[in-house]
Amino acid sequence: MTTDASAGLRERKKAKTRAAIRDAAMRMFVEQGYAATTVEQIAEAAEVSPSTFFRYFPTKEDVVLTDDYDPLVVAAIRAQPPSTPVIEAVLLSMRQVFERLTEDEWASERRRQRLFREVPELQARQLQQTVAAIDLLAEVIAERLGVAAEDDEARSLAGALVGVALTFLKPGNTNGFQVEDFDRITRALISLRGHLEPLTRLSGDPAGQA
Amino acid sequence: MTTDASAGLRERKKAKTRAAIRDAAMRMFVEQGYAATTVEQIAEAAEVSPSTFFRYFPTKEDVVLTDDYDPLVVAAIRAQPPSTPVIEAVLLSMRQVFERLTEDEWASERRRQRLFREVPELQARQLQQTVAAIDLLAEVIAERLGVAAEDDEARSLAGALVGVALTFLKPGNTNGFQVEDFDRITRALISLRGHLEPLTRLSGDPAGQA
DNA sequence: CATGTTTTGACAGTAGCTGTCATTTACTAG
């Protein structure tokens, strides 16, 4: 999540600058709003020039968008015993990752999520990231199922899970993902199973006009 | 989709201007690329001032984003006989709407989809729209199931369907949604059902560290 | 045709972002 190696003064300084920019930005976004905060102000608060800001973050949006959870979840899924059914493995892994967050991490995560809810442009880009994560998830699932990564089975399973998860991010869910949400997701998936029962191979006969 | 009433000269002119801007923009986007086309150029080609451009479209992105399919699908779902199972009703309705498109509509739809694939900012906003459509879909589904619109069952069913559908938009799917895709979706949903089998109420026992 | 309302264009201004270039700052060899 943060810096590990203090390889050289240069690297350390870069990490510090990056953190300074991100912290200043987040603070100001919360205080005065995202749109009302200019890059110039952020740069000044972080004691760098605007040029430098853009060297660290390609756009103002990207300051908020950094998110390292995906690889954690992927790793957690790989760590599940092969006997565990796929869906359970995925849900359990997400749960584990979230349970392991510190209180500070939760706090900044909540701020982030609030910004996503309030600033449309940010929401759009976060959704884009989330949807991109489907591919990642599909790969791990494919591994588990022993099929190719492009296989419809793995991809659509990943898509369905992410789709369901999206559903739980929307209600003015003050705290973003809550641990209890996993139970609700499980229950939702079970009801989904019921609705899938009547499906047969031919559900799409062309039907002419209305 | 286009203009219906020629209520007055004023309305007709507005519709014409809107179409002129959109057509000019789309043509130029295809010819010289989205980023390389400035609003000023579009305005000039459409014979309006830049000010007017922004009166018709709040942002350059919105020129591409107009999309009237959602209400059509919703209407089609409502038109399905109540005996049809939900998922089948949804899939069938989508299929019907797409089958009813004219060749011209397909053509411009393909251009649109290509832009979405090629221009990240547009993709982000389209996904946002798509995810927003989950709410709409959830409402119709809730009606059919006879539950509240905020019910997890309806919402997550909608989310799952959209999630699966998203999966099929990604492969360099030259033509966007193809009619055959519906068969693949059906098959994918059936395999999904298989993976949901082992689910029980308790799949999320906290599990300590890795 | 006269009056009121909408639509338009011109203009000025803000902010995000890009590219360039000289200066400073950290690394590396001797």
Next chain:
DNA sequence: CTAGTAAATGACAGCTACTGTCAAAACATG
């Protein structure tokens, strides 16, 4: 420690998306 190299920075100029304001033009209505 010093000289030379590579990287990071800041200052600046420039483009473009977008906003707000205002007067002129185009339509509507009696």
